[in-house]
Amino acid sequence: MKVGTRVTWTNDDKTTHTATSGTITSNEYGKIFDSGYLTRGKSFTFIFDHTGNYEYFCLLHPTMIGKIIVTK
Numbered sequence: 764m765k766v767g768t769r770v771t772w773t774n775d776d777k778t779t780h781t782a783t784s785g786t787i788t789s790n791e792y793g794k795i796f797d798s799g800y801l802t803r804g805k806s807f808t809f810i811f812d813h814t815g816n817y818e819y820f821c822l823l824h825p826t827m828i829g830k831i832i833v834t835k
C-alpha cells in the first residue's frame with residue numbers, strides 16, 4: 764500500500780487482541796505502534812507515513828502475526 768495510508772484494525776472476535784509493531788522476539792516491539800488491548804468491537808488506527816515492511820503481532824497470542832508493506 765502507499766505511504767500515507769490509514770490502516771484500521773477492528774477486533775471482531777470475542778477474545779481481546781492487540782496489534783503491536785515488531786515481533787515477539789524483538790526488544791523494539793511496540794515502538795512504532797501498539798493498539799493496547801482491543802476488546803470486542805474496539806478499533807485502532809495508524810497512519811503509515813514512511814516506506815518499509817512493518818511486521819506486527821498480538822501480544823496476547825504471539826502466533827497471530829501480520830505484515831504491512833508500505834511503498835512510495
Ligand SMILES: [Cu+2]
Nearest residue numbers: 780821823824
Ligand atoms: Cu490476540
